[in-house]
Amino acid sequence: MKGIASFRRYFQNSFRRRLFGAFLLCSLIPLLLSLLVLFSAFRGSRKEQVDKEGRESLKLIRESIIEARDSITLALQELSESVELKRALTEERKERTEVNRLLFSLTEGLRDTVRFDIYDKEGNLRYSTAPYLESRSLPTDWGILQRATRADSPVYESSEGSDSRSRLFQIAVRIKGQREGGDKEISGYVLASLEEEAFRTLLSGKYGVQNGILLLSSYWRPVYSENILLPTELFSTLREEFLRGNPLEDSTGEFIYTVTPIEDMGLYLILRQEKPISKNMNFLMLLLLFLSILFGAALSFLMGSMMSRRLFTPIERLRSAMREVTLDHLDVRLRESEDELGELAGRFNRMTEALAENRRALLLNQETLLKNQKELNEAQIRMLQAQLNPHFLGNTLDAMKWMGKIHQIPEVAEMATDLADILRFAISPKEFVSLEMEIEILKRYMEIQKIRGFSKIEFHLTVPENLQNAMVPRMVLQPLVENAILHGILSEGEIELCAAEQDNELRILVKDNGKGIRKELIGPYSPPKEDLGHHLGLYNVDTILKKHYGERYGLTILDRKEEEGVCGTIVLAVLPLQRERLEG
């Protein structure tokens, strides 16, 4: 399992390997399949051919052996039933030539390869087709005669091996007694012996040249082998394999053995054939298989790495380009090609271009916006400051002063002089003036107001010496005092102006003891939604302070009754403390 897991990991870790694996599967499966089918078809047809050949030659051999057996047993039967023979065997009469004539006539055509012997009931050899008659006897209580004694039909016996080399196979029939019905009585035996020559004639040309044929006895002991090249231990090897219940195989493993029993003769025929697929052939097939696999694997590897390179390089480029984009480098561009990945690269390029363009436009917008705002602010200030036509007013006031002096009306002359001073101050280009100057102008303004009829208004100033040179925007005190007169005390009362320093800030308080201000205006100043006209002075001063110093500065309106217990209003202006010399 571990192996499989690591194998899987090997293929999953890399796109290239996965491609290689896919190619390998695609190339090897059909290849292996077709090779296997081809091999098995080839093997099958060879096998069939060999099987057929084997079956045919075994059938042929079997038939020829049975045919020979039949003609031999026929001769034996005829001999065994011959009355002359019985008589000759039992009555000890010398009828040698007669019996021999019978023997030779009945075995005509068979004698070349088969030897016929006639034994008496003691097992002594009496007549024979052999060229000379040796004195021989066979035990009647052992082997073939023992069994022939008990059997009515022919009995068969294979040789015992080395000592009876020339008689490989024997067929025996007993000769019954002479008297009618004396079936138990035995007068002798006829015996046919098949020699090597007999088998050679029977078998020759009936099996292939490369094949071998073996004849085994009923207990699988050797009887005959045609091919002298067959190893001698083959018989015992085959017997061992058979007894173990194994398929027949010799030590070389290059042959197949096919067995056909000839049951009633107690013989087994074994045909040895070369295997349909020899070892060499098998080796060649395996080699072919191996080479195909190798070739397939090499090709798959090649194709896999080629394809992955073609796919992977653009993807890798895309990947690193994307990383660049995440790092805010919008100027990366990819090479574009014709295929799908090229299209992807193109899309990416368009995208980054669009992103960059977007960013540029945004920045531009912001700058313009800022600039516009500034310009607007300045225009507003100027517009506020230019609500009077100063030159016309100034000239008119000068003319009024001189007219007052000529016509001996000093109040007009004085008023015109004060008003002109105020006007001149108001239109001077200086944006910031000292507090002292601002107070001087305020004094002129108060004088004008006195002449106008507000003589019952008392004006007190409490400005410490060290704050005389503090810088303030021009014309901020006058609107505050004017506001106190118009909306506070009207014709009779007291106005007090105090200046103080606190936390590096300049605080200017304008107090009146008038009727007080509307409740909703108390607190930090905020421009009313509508009806600006009533407190235009306060609005202007607050706007000027805020525009110059920022939103945290400006005016605050307080109820004097709450602060000091006196009826009236307090307007507090807060601005940063700056000294005259800084401007200088």
Next chain:
Amino acid sequence: MFSFRKEEVNEISNATRAILVKNKRSQALPMPLVKNKEEKRKDILLLFLCISVFALLFSSCGRRTEGEVLKAPAEDKRLLIYTSHKEELWKPIVKEFEERTGIWVEVVSGGTNLLLEEIAEKKGEVDADLFFGGGVESLNAFSEYFIPYEAKGIEEVDPQFRSASDVWTPFSALPVVLIYNEKLLSPEELSSWEDVLNPKFKGKIAMANPAHSASAFTGLLSFAEAVQEDTDSTEDIAGDKEILPRIAKQLDGKEYADSGEVPEAVADGSELVGITLEETALKYMAKGKNIGIIYPKEGTTVVPDAGAILKGAKHLENAQKFLDFSISKDCQDILQKRFHRRAVLKSMAGEGEPSLLEIKKLSYDIPKISAERNRVLTDWSFYMGLIEEEEKAS
């Protein structure tokens, strides 16, 4: 210069974000993706397996085992024999046994001691059912590996050849004889064991090494028993301390490795006299070799060989059948007529020339000899080594 509508720009940046997010997710949570692939691969593997199995089946079909019509014989029709008999003897007997009983016999042949030692080494755990052949002294020595069996017809066996416990069943009797080269020696010159000690035969005697050959061991002890002067010392095997050195000296320290070489050496004239079994001698004479047989005047020993059933025999019944067959009249008959062995049946004791009854026997206490075998062999090899040394010295 391009100009984009705000929506377009948004779309593009959204797409980029989506890609980035997806990338991140695939790095952080690779499992679901991997699992999918795994399943696919499993499917592919399964398919591949199916195909290859199918292909294998296809390729192997049509293969038939040869001889499938034949069936190996059943267990109750089998017998495995260890034999020390020569193939020319066991083959006809086994063949006849097969024909008569329908039992398939497998035979492993080898030297008596070799096979018995193999059995001992494996503590009797061998496949063999039966040990067939070998002198009864050897079988006695390994009797712990055998089980007694009273064979059918055992009462017909001559009591002198029977085992007291029936641990083995005698098969044939094998008298020890002297042989001589007919061309080089007249029969008058050799008639007894005593004659063998004649100085003119010194170094001209063929005998196999008693350690290798059971028959040579029997021969040596017969020789010693026959020529030892103190005939009372039956208590001790080869008890006369003088006798073994004497025989060794007469042999001039010369032994043959295999008992088959003894008649060969006598027949080709390299030796004048040989000590061997009657069976071996007769076999050679049947081949027309010019050797003669002497049954010594003092007598000789007739030791049977036997068969014994191994403990734990898988085919016990068949082994018993084989022993029954081995002492049957038919088998004993063929033994005596064809294989130059003596039948062990009482009824056949009178057959043969000379018959077993006519052969004078020396006293030969098989159990005692079996027990003393190692001592005698050690002594013997010591004396033989001594003579070799003396020869080297001179």
